[in-house]
């Protein structure tokens with residue numbers, strides 16, 4: 643399979659894990675919040691982790707999952723303030739700014755499309771300054787649906803007028819690529835290295851990249867090649 647950039651004019655990119663190192667988010671929710679919760683409730687960190695992990699999982703695939711106001715209320719802690727305590731871990735993945743610069747030079751429309759809450763966006767865009775490359779930012783909280791919802795990508799048209807046949811989406815969540823595929827977004831790229839603390843794990847279903855520089859064609863070409871995937875059409879013999 644190849645991606646021919648002449649056939650693509652809109653690039654939709656997820657933020658956490660895709661452009662930014664998910665190590666921050668993993669550390670924040672799985673270590674930092676339980677640590678503060680344990681101190682607050684006078685329980686062990688192990689107990690806090692168990693209780694909170696169960697609570698977090700109960701809200702997976704909903705907008706509450708990323709809603710900082712929801713978690714501030716539910717946990718009785720100032721979640722945005724806690725994020726600021728570990729904001730030094732917020733980082734842009736290597737190769738991202740090179741790709742964004744190249745895509746901008748090619749005249750592509752660049753949209754940041756994220757499930758992240760506006761308060762998370764404020765902290766991360768301020769810290770990383772990646773917003774400067776984008777034509778716009780759309781949060782799932784504005785759309786009213788998470789990206790895991792089958793109606794999300796159509797509802798996104800109210801914010802970004804895009805032709806799904808001429809669009810590329812980059813995500814580190816396969817469920818979001820699946821809903822985008824059902825809507826007809828043509829080029830679906832899975833980010834196999836969402837966190838600097840994890841070993842890259844390619845998708846079995848979607849074309850995978852570890853670094854965004856893989857999407858920049860060699861000079862003189864408009865195409866990048868991928869190894870065949872299970873879902874590709876089989877030609878021949």
Ligand SMILES: [Mg+2]
Nearest residue numbers: 656658659814
């Ligand atoms: Mg993500």
